[in-house]
Amino acid sequence: MPRSIRPDAVLIQAVIAGALSFAHLHDLAAAAGQSGWKAWAYPVSVDLLLVAAWRRLRTARRDRSAWTWFVIALAASLGANVATAGLLDLEHVPAWLRILVAGWPALAFLGGTLLVHTPAVPAQPEDDEPAASEVEMHRADTAETAPAPDPTPELAPASPSAPPQPTPAPASPSVPAALLDHARKLADAHQASTGSPMPADALSARLGLPAPMVDAIAAQLQLA
Template sequence: MARPTVRVDAVLVQAVIAGALSFAHLHDLAAAAGQDGWKAWAYPVSVDLLLVAAWRRLRTDGPSRLAWCWFVTALVASLGANVATAGLLDLDDVPAWLRILVAAWPALAFMGGTLLAHSVGDRVPVPPAPAAPAPAPDIEPEPVPVAEPEQAPVAAAEEAAALPATPAPPVPAALVDHARKVAADHQARTGFPIDTDTLRTRLGVPPQLADAIAAQLA
């Protein structure tokens, strides 16, 4: 059975070293500012946790002013402790303003962690989807007026007049009743009586039959 090989991740080792050094610097600064005992060890934990919480909020919910504000705050606190303990600050005589900042950090970190955990990100709201348009009412379209045929030459008219008149075709009573309803509906909508061409278009009958129906409706 082959033994599992242990691979050392250089990035992880570097992160552990950097975290340990930053942890120690924060502890030394808190102890120099009068926070002795377990309190000095709690300060670096508080700073690092706030930094991680803000970064996680940025990764999960996207960029927001709240997450960036607390991420920069925790980063400044960590970097400030690293720089202050590099010999630029006399740890045996810490100034009063630094003691005030160190003493105020727990309340500040508590407020930041609470806001990161329980507030909604200020992302741009998604506009609501447009409502579906209401269906158009079922309105019967107006009949298209039939263009009047051009007048035939006089000779053709005289020839047609000389022909014997064709008798009107018989009209069923049911078709006459239906034509009366169509005519009444047309006059109710338009205010004018229906003409023969419109009646023929609405009924779909030949011209001669439409003339016979119109004669019975008159």
């Protein structure tokens, strides 16, 4: 028993919209100087580029080239529909529109070639987190291959029979001869002016040297 044909409202609407868009593109191409079969070829070219770009977007949503050609074809179709709605004098088409219509075949051929021969970029998942099984496997591998920590080395006990070694006294710094002569002049001048030997702390304040060096100078000068 043959099936009954049920009309689909969406399909009927698509046929009507496609026919009207096809006619508008034909009228615009004819008004721009493309007569005969060439005027009928323009709507086919625009619609084919639009379909090719849409098919490419279904497999690669992030393909910028597919989005570019889809927008170009859609703009050409919408532009023709708007231009033939009375906003453009089809009897006196401007020169820029004639140039666009004449250059459309080369543009459509370039777009179709790029859409067909450019390798599609696979869509990447939005969630970049690894699967739970992969995470668990990675953790298990890490736990198995982790090296065991080295035991803390024990310190050997000190031998009770060994006597403690005396700490050597720090050697006194050597005093250059020129510095010693300068300190002696300061000490002599202080004794001449005050009548008493120059204290070590006063010498340290005058020379601005560290304490070990001042102590070595004071020892050689026999200062208090």
